[in-house]
Amino acid sequence: MTTSILDALGASSGDDLTPMLLAAWQKLIVNRSQPYAVQQKDGSYRWVEEQCTRDLLAAHLRGEITLALASADAQGGCKWVCLDADTPDTLPQLVALRGVLMKLGMPGVLEASRRGGHLWLFFAQPVSAREALLAVVQALALARPRLEEWGLPLSPLEVYPSTGAAGTAGTLAHAMRLPLGVHRLTGERYPLLSATGKPIQRPSIGLQLRWLLRQPRIRLQAVQALGQKRLQTLSALPPQHARLTSPASLWTPPAALAVAPAPVTPAPASPATVADDSSSAALAEGMIGTHSPVIRWVDAHISPLDLLAEYFPDSEMKQAGRGYLGWCPFHDDRAPDDRGRPGRPSFYVVWDRRYGWSWRCLSTNCMQSLGPMRHAFRLFQLLHEVSPSAAIRLAAARWPLATASPENAVPTETR
Ligand SMILES: [Zn+2]
Numbered sequence: 001m002t003t004s005i006l007d008a009l010g011a012s013s014g015d016d017l018t019p020m021l022l023a024a025w026q027k028l029i030v031n032r033s034q035p036y037a038v039q040q041k042d043g044s045y046r047w048v049e050e051q052c053t054r055d056l057l058a059a060h061l062r063g064e065i066t067l068a069l070a071s072a073d074a075q076g077g078c079k080w081v082c083l084d085a086d087t088p089d090t091l092p093q094l095v096a097l098r099g100v101l102m103k104l105g106m107p108g109v110l111e112a113s114r115r116g117g118h119l120w121l122f123f124a125q126p127v128s129a130r131e132a133l134l135a136v137v138q139a140l141a142l143a144r145p146r147l148e149e150w151g152l153p154l155s156p157l158e159v160y161p162s163t164g165a166a167g168t169a170g171t172l173a174h175a176m177r178l179p180l181g182v183h184r185l186t187g188e189r190y191p192l193l194s195a196t197g198k199p200i201q202r203p204s205i206g207l208q209l210r211w212l213l214r215q216p217r218i219r220l221q222a223v224q225a226l227g228q229k230r231l232q233t234l235s236a237l238p239p240q241h242a243r244l245t246s247p248a249s250l251w252t253p254p255a256a257l258a259v260a261p262a263p264v265t266p267a268p269a270s271p272a273t274v275a276d277d278s279s280s281a282a283l284a285e286g287m288i289g290t291h292s293p294v295i296r297w298v299d300a301h302i303s304p305l306d307l308l309a310e311y312f313p314d315s316e317m318k319q320a321g322r323g324y325l326g327w328c329p330f331h332d333d334r335a336p337d338d339r340g341r342p343g344r345p346s347f348y349v350v351w352d353r354r355y356g357w358s359w360r361c362l363s364t365n366c367m368q369s370l371g372p373m374r375h376a377f378r379l380f381q382l383l384h385e386v387s388p389s390a391a392i393r394l395a396a397a398r399w400p401l402a403t404a405s406p407e408n409a410v411p412t413e414t415r
Contacts (some may be wrong), residue, residue, distance in 0.1 A: 016206030017061060022054045024213050025061070028122060029080070029178055031073040037175040039066035043185030045175060047339060061205050063182040063189065071161035072129045072173035078161050079126050081136050082176050083108075085116040086331070087155040094119055095197040096152045100143040105222030106135070109215050110193035111179050114186055116155075117193070120179065124217040129161040129173070134227035137370060141230075148387040155385065156330045162364035174365055180208055294392045297402035299375035304349045304359045307376060311383040315347055323350030329383060331366040 036052035037045040045068050052069065060067040072078045085094055094117045098108050101121070111118040123132065136159060147154055161173045182189045191199035192212060202208045305324060308315045317326035327333055328347040335343050346363035350373075358373035368374075368382075381391035396403050 015062060016204050017058050017209070018206070019054075021206055021209060021213075022058055025209055026054055026057055028213060030057075030069060031077070031079055031126075031173070032070050035070075035172070037068040039068060039177065039181075039184040041184050043183070044336060044340065045177075047172075047175075057178075060178055060181045061209060066177065066181040066184050068175035068177045070173045071176050073126075076129050077126045078129045078132055078173075079123055081121045081132050082160045083119040083121070083136075084113070084158040084160065084176075085118075085155055086113075086158065087116050090116045090155050091193075091197050093147060093152045093154055095193075095195070096147050096150060097143055097154065098195065100146055101139050104139050104142060104226065106139050106218050106226070107216040109179075109212060110195075110197065112190040112193060112199070114183055114188075114190070118176075118179070122215070122217045123223065124219050127220065127223055131223055131227055133159065133161070133370075134230045135223040136226075138226040138230035138233075148389075153385070153387045156382065157367045158331055158365055159367060159370065160365075162366075162369065179212065180205065292392050294395050294402045295377045295388075298377040298380060298395050298399065300356055301402075302357075302376040302380070302399070303351075304357050304376050304379050307379050307383060308347075308349075316345070317347070317349060318345075320348075323348055325349075325362075328361045328363065328366055328368065330361060330368045331363060333361075333363055333366070 030052060033052045035047045035049045036056065037047050039045050052067065056065065056067060059065045071080075071082065083094075083097075091112070094110055098110055098119055101108055101119075106121055109120045109122065111120060121132075121136070140154070140157075144154055160176050177183070179192060180189065191201075192208065194200055200208065200211055202211060305317055308317055308326065308329070312329040315326035315329060317324045325345045326347050326349075327345050331346075333343045333346040346361050346366065347359070347368075348362050349357065349359040351357050357376055359375075359379060360373050361368040363369055377391065377395065380395060381388055384391055384394060386394065
């Protein structure tokens with residue numbers, strides 16, 4: 001790639017993508033330049049085992065091709081995190097979330113998408129994906145209750161790079177369609193959005209890009225401070241859970257769950273790892289009030305399989321090893337992956353004699369794969385898409401026994 005070719009391209013197409021601008025674009029967005037993915041007419045992506053040159057990055061901006069690039073580099077580092085909301089009409093939540101994250105030192109850039117929106121979090125310098133995700137999980141945990149107060153509960157988000165890529169050198173992280181490109185399926189260029197959710201309008205693609213490059217980036221100090229708080233929250237756990245406080249335990253799923261994409265029949269988890277996960281679930285999710293006897297009653301008495309059968313029969317849960325596997329209600333696991341391989345069921349439910357029912361998604365593309373295993377109440381809440389307090393009211397109405405006796409409401413498993 002020489003400057004003269006770029007100049008010639010710029011001149012011939014009459015646009016304002018100067019070499020300096022393209023260099024800044026490349027520096028902002030490219031985690032690893034090989035491979036890159038190209039969107040096909042049907043909206044799917046194909047990996048190309050070649051260098052993603054500045055010519056290609058320019059072609060994306062001009063709408064000639066549409067690129068998706070890996071969300072982490074080969075060493076597990078990343079320059080950005082992208083929060084992907086696929087739920088329609090979710091823009092008000094994303095606008096509010098952007099505002100809260102900004103106050104936490106995590107400014108972001110909103111982009112409309114085909115089904116919802118993206119919130120791009122650009123770092124001032126590359127960070128490890130693991131460090132970035134610790135900060136993002138902490139920021140989301142702080143933001144969630146505020147958004148609920150405002151009546152804008154967060155819908156399910158997918159986070160890229162996903163936990164599976166975090167700190168895993170050598171794996172190819174999930175690709176993300178770059179901003180400012182044309183979606184091949186719809187032919188639309190989804191706009192960048194202002195802090196109030198209004199499309200950023202500029203007369204040329206170069207000026208749009210300049211606007212994007214001027215937006216504030218997240219400083220390393222903010223990432224580290226939020227990550228530290230996340231770890232402190234975990235180290236405040238009771239002594240019997242002390243071994244859960246190591247940073248590694250946050251990101252290391254039990255052996256049976258570590259395989260991504262999801263195996264059709266996961267190997268049985270050892271009782272020890274399942275126990276770790278379930279107990280940390282109770283504690284980590286404790287911030288949204290496991291003090292409620294209703295939550296404890298639902299967790300102890302209601303099977304996630306029954307909830308799925310009622311609210312999301314499409315999950316088609318089937319026995320797989322010690323647990324059950326089916327289609328995930330929270331992300332599209334039926335879609336082929338970036339390499340064109342067919343989708344696989346990724347929603348995992350398991351019962352343990354001591355810890356009862358728990359569940360999580362096994363796909364690293366899914367927000368519900370982040371963090372510890374969850375229990376039935378959380379599933380009930382997510383399937384209703386309501387705040388925890390609204391879900392408590394719904395559960396109390398649905399299962400009067402849950403409020404009958406506080407004594408009976410405490411499951412023996414949690415004593
Ligand atoms: Zn999922």
